[in-house]
Amino acid sequence: MRSNKFISAIQLSVMSTKHEHGIGSSSRVEGGAKGPGLFFILPCVDTIMKIDLRTVTFDVPPQEILTRDSVTVSVDAVVYFRIFNPVISVTNVENSRVSTQLLAATTLRNILGTKTLQEILSDRENISHSMQTHLDEGTDPWGVKVERVEIKDVRLPVSMQRSMAAEAEAAREARAKIIAAEGEQKASRSLKGISMFGNTLE
Incomplete structure (x- = not known):
């Protein structure tokens, strides 16, 4: 009975959560992954390292x-x-x-x-x-x-950021000029059509 009490006294319980495994090593037995759950180690003889398995x-x-x-x-x-x-x-x-x-x-x-x-x-x-x-x-x-x-x-x-910004600005300006030119062409065609229609009425 005393022997059992002595063994119980030097045992240390370790609780491993569901996200962890314990890696044990010992001079008595081969170490390995344990858990999750409750297991025991002997102080000064066994060592334990908790490993988190979560992402x-x-x-x-x-x-x-x-x-x-x-x-x-x-x-x-x-x-x-x-x-x-x-x-x-x-x-x-x-x-x-x-x-x-x-x-x-x-x-x-x-x-x-x-x-x-x-x-x-x-x-x-x-x-x-x-x-x-x-x-x-x-x-x-x-x-x-x-x-x-x-x-x-x-x-x-x-320097490259400035260069790219300048290129983007130039592209916007070119696009704006194209849109303006297209608008002028449409307006010119509309005026020409109105003029021809007026001449026909006369």
Whole structure:
């Protein structure tokens, strides 16, 4: 009886929620994923690490990228991911979240470096899908599932912003002149028609 009381006294219960798994390691038995639920560890002998299995996000900080047509842009993104295998997320990589963040930044630079500025601005959906596919393949050995990637913002150099604004203004002015010229032609034809009708009456 005393032996059982002693064992109970040194056992520590750990409650894992439905969103978590516990990774246990011990000099007595082989560690593994446990939970969700109630299980026990021995202080100073067993260790436990809680792994959140819910989808979480992180921001990819702005990356300076040279596009295929030699334009420097700053692009950032957001990545949605979750851990699907708690054991290998701990055993195969030192820090799965940090490693995924670093890989996301590298993947963003590599993919956008093969695109022109126009492609980056007009084809974000396909670029995001391509980045998600590449990231998911790279993080699979770490027990990480990349569910979605979204390109947040594409910032152009100030000089290019001014140039594009000037081009847009010139295009608007040209369009306005065309509309005005078309209006004058219609008015001229109308006046000519009225004049011919008046001459016919005379």
